[in-house]
Amino acid sequence: MLNSERPSVSSPSIPPLRDNGGGRLITTEFEPSKITRARHHLEEAGLADLVEFREGDAPQMLASGLPESIDLVLLDGAKPFYPNILDLLENRLQAGALIVAANADHSPEYLARVRSPAAGYLSVPFAGDVELSRKAWLN
Secondary structure (H helix, E strand, O other): OEEOOOOOOOOOOHHHHHHOOOOOEEEEEOOHHHHHHHHHHHHHHOOHHHEEEEEOOHHHHOOOOOOOOEEEEEEOOOHHHHHHHHHHHHHHEEEEEEEEEEOHHHOHHHHHHHHOHHHOEEEEEEOOOEEEEEEOOOO
């Protein structure tokens, strides 16, 4: 699971990792103070062992060391990076994987891609400023 730029400490996706028997959340952040703060909150919640922090620009931090299979992507960072991040992750997304992209309307290239039937996604706007996309099931 990935979050493009900001750690989402309150993310409801973290506790189910432990409850469902495993997995990990990888998050990238450019600003070191945010990582320090997020790590502190996760340690207090007893969830720090489930999260891997990568400090730097998301496209560089996600260029290697990813799991073979990804089932959830949370994008909430620099909108121009959204297409690049999708490029890096796309071949690892399992069928049915969800992508939640905040303020995706600020990334027209990303929206055009996930909304194109030929790209293999089902994508809809959700909650006004979020795009919810699902990778198509394999035939």
